[in-house]
Amino acid sequence: MTASRSWTARRDNKLERLRAASAFADGKVLDSARMVEALEAILRSGDRVALEGDNQKQADFLSRSLAEVSPEKVRDLHMLISSISRPEQIDVFETGVAKKIDFAYAGPQSLRVAQLLEDGQLEVGAIHTYVELYARMFVDLTPRVALVAAEKADRRGNLYTGANTEDTPTIVEACAFGGGIVVAQANEIVDELPRVDIPGDWVDLVVKADRPAAIEPLFTRDPRLITEQHILMAMLAIRGVYERHGVVSLNHGIGFNTAAVELLLPTYAERLGLKGQICKHWTLNPHPTLIPAIESGWVESVHCFGGEVGMEDYIAARSDVFFTGRDGSLRSNRVLCQLAGQYAVDMFIGATLQIDGDGNSSTVTSGRLAGFGGAPNMGHDPGGRRHASKAWLDMKTDPSPTARGKKLVVQMAETFQKGGVPTFVEELDAVGVGKAAGMPIAPVMIYGDDVSHVVTEEGVAYLYLAADEDERRAAIAAVAGVSPIGLRHDARRTDDLRAKGLVAYPEDLGVDPAEAKRSLLAARTIEDLVDWSGGLYRPPAKFRSF
């Protein structure tokens, strides 16, 4: 009954390609000057190729080399790029070298993605969340070739990913053990690595990049830009959500609202006696605005998706708080941090650009196929969670003996965005964008039925207490100000909702809006953050105004 087919075709074919590439390599080390030829030797038309484009780190030497590959030699690649952020990642679709893409986020390149899609030059497999794209690499999207970025490599192929680990280990694992070819660019090829993050046995080829891999400081919020409105919302959130439910472990988005929360912990929240009661364990990138809370002893642990430019020395000096390697530098890991953010924390709180009357929200607002990133992975109630915490049990309103708690999923938004554009809308732009792009479902970021609270400058809506959809809509309307959704609300109904605890306004929470001043922030400038860090935080040039 044994079949006569080959069962090692992938491995045999891989060895054949590596033999072809060996003309451009000394052992495992490729000649940087011949990278384009090497790629032409390694790649075959139609290959599925994971090109590391993370939230922050980009394998840009490899993506720029790929953009020079001749479409006569290699065509119709199927690209897997978690975060598309560089123009050459899209150029390859214009030349015909690539044809199909699966991705999770396309911020800066989203207009071009939409245009190429319309022109039929690009085919979208699906728009994923981060973890679901990696998950599929172990199921039906295993990459044939992975092009990744490390900080340092040695000649045996061992990699040091350093502070910005992000997705590298996961992509490499899927490709290496799936019989694919792993090529890593490194800023340096050295004899001795500070530590081995990825074993050389998993890596086929390394190459010295022409310049260090591009890293974006995406998680730095300048406290100067935090407004009194942000501060008011942060006060409402601290009293109405963090304090009320005893939120001990959490994830913060990168908005100014949550940056304000971080900067109010050592001042406002400290005065409320909340130190040690809330905000002890964090899953997030190393936000500089977290420094004052760390220095004031609020923070027990921080596990990170990736790093943040300028935070390296500070982190190395705070190993009791951050996950670090024996060399002292940060160890991050996007998949594991997403897992922690999904299953292990009490709360996800993030900002959004649009919310509809049912509480669905999206950052897709302008005909752009921006994608989801990782927010949906953490911004939902994980059905596979079984352990309880105070905050989680607080969300249990059903008296049934088989009822369970819920994760807190909090959407925090001003009722209007800049320029007077309402945040609360009748229909998300995402619905139209999805239709126009032929997507099978609308690109909703966080679904309303997962949202437990909405916080605006008007107050807090406790959606988990709503008896039905109608009450849920009324509670959202009650905090939506004079937006189209907010104008729907009926003052009498709102009084009733306040009495029932579904809506709380500042006075209901003991928050005095007059107190919402910038003087309440533990740091009001980047320079203050540097001071708090004892000079260890070294902000990138664009944030240095002092």
Add this chain to the structure above:
Amino acid sequence: MTASRSWTARRDNKLERLRAASAFADGKVLDSARMVEALEAILRSGDRVALEGDNQKQADFLSRSLAEVSPEKVRDLHMLISSISRPEQIDVFETGVAKKIDFAYAGPQSLRVAQLLEDGQLEVGAIHTYVELYARMFVDLTPRVALVAAEKADRRGNLYTGANTEDTPTIVEACAFGGGIVVAQANEIVDELPRVDIPGDWVDLVVKADRPAAIEPLFTRDPRLITEQHILMAMLAIRGVYERHGVVSLNHGIGFNTAAVELLLPTYAERLGLKGQICKHWTLNPHPTLIPAIESGWVESVHCFGGEVGMEDYIAARSDVFFTGRDGSLRSNRVLCQLAGQYAVDMFIGATLQIDGDGNSSTVTSGRLAGFGGAPNMGHDPGGRRHASKAWLDMKTDPSPTARGKKLVVQMAETFQKGGVPTFVEELDAVGVGKAAGMPIAPVMIYGDDVSHVVTEEGVAYLYLAADEDERRAAIAAVAGVSPIGLRHDARRTDDLRAKGLVAYPEDLGVDPAEAKRSLLAARTIEDLVDWSGGLYRPPAKFRSF
């Protein structure tokens, strides 16, 4: 503003402990004969200790050594053990060396756990699912010490975990980068590893175990024990679920029902012309009963949580299907396979011991605190999923523009268990067990609102089509036979549900129960599986009756 406290206390304390342990080590290699003393040097009372007890692999040399540690020297440890399966893992609670435990599954030791809990000698942190326990290791349960198992280690601490990777890399990552101490037992200490799975930079100490780490063959189902009833249910599932929804990627539980499905693919399903349409991508341990489907060309890929005893050579010879390393052996990884099983597959299908009228199910049935394992991680609709597939979109019944698809979560159970005990019950035993143990919520394994289909020997209930809870309950009752729940069903209502497509009986699905014979199985004995494998599968002695 810089604080005067130390921010490297964990690291300093770790180095102090390692210095103490160095008396029992040559470099990183501990003296096996002095393991108890070494543990007494490494551990401090109250430490949080991750002891590797996976589904299959057990760090038993370390757990047996821990059981000999003097309670005069080390007390009140807080143990993290994903799967408790050895008596000495519990003995330490009797001596006072350990006090608290967080776990995910306690199969063989569940009665003792319950007893010690009642006696106040053991405190349960929480009963987790697998991934949530690891997730918490990066948040608020970071281990101070990790005691793990590898197949081989070298003198620099590099580990080869081999086929049974399971949880080792995740536990080691949390502990090593959390400033903890990683101790690995290995079956052998060698000069050259077949491949490096975990870098030595992450491992502090290694020790040669007195005997190879215990590995259980948990995923081997002897085809001899598959009954005609299992075969009928498998036929119903294939036609009513797999074929109907086009289930391309999936996870199977370890029941005989799903083993029957695996063995019907090359026969019954092949005749239906389903090859290439369903069951191409799998996330599961290497079930021997999958061999005939693999050999018949049904299976494109299998990613595994762990390995299976006896499947080593077969897997090495089938690298196009399995994830393998450059040494040829299987690479498994529980966290990544769980992630794949949660986010990337169309369907989870598994057996259970009890189902209530709302479709909630549990394997807790006899006053035992058994726990959940990994089923809930895959057996729920992941709210963070955004990519579509045919099967997922099939579950979308809401016409709203912001509606989404759902994962298929299928519970497959005979209406009665062995000994005439009904599967369908008014109230899950889990409710009483949870109350008795003082658990904040009942230990429900899969929640009814996540279940899309129930398959019994009577037929299939399409719960995702139910308009409300009442219709859902009626559909469950219609396939629950003469169990207490089944007796509730009303024949006229059932006709209506069949007409509406909520319930399908064999004749509705074109399944002839008379065809449900053992002769339909592609393999009827373990020996048949060996034959299919061309002699590559080498079943453990307990399965060898030939």
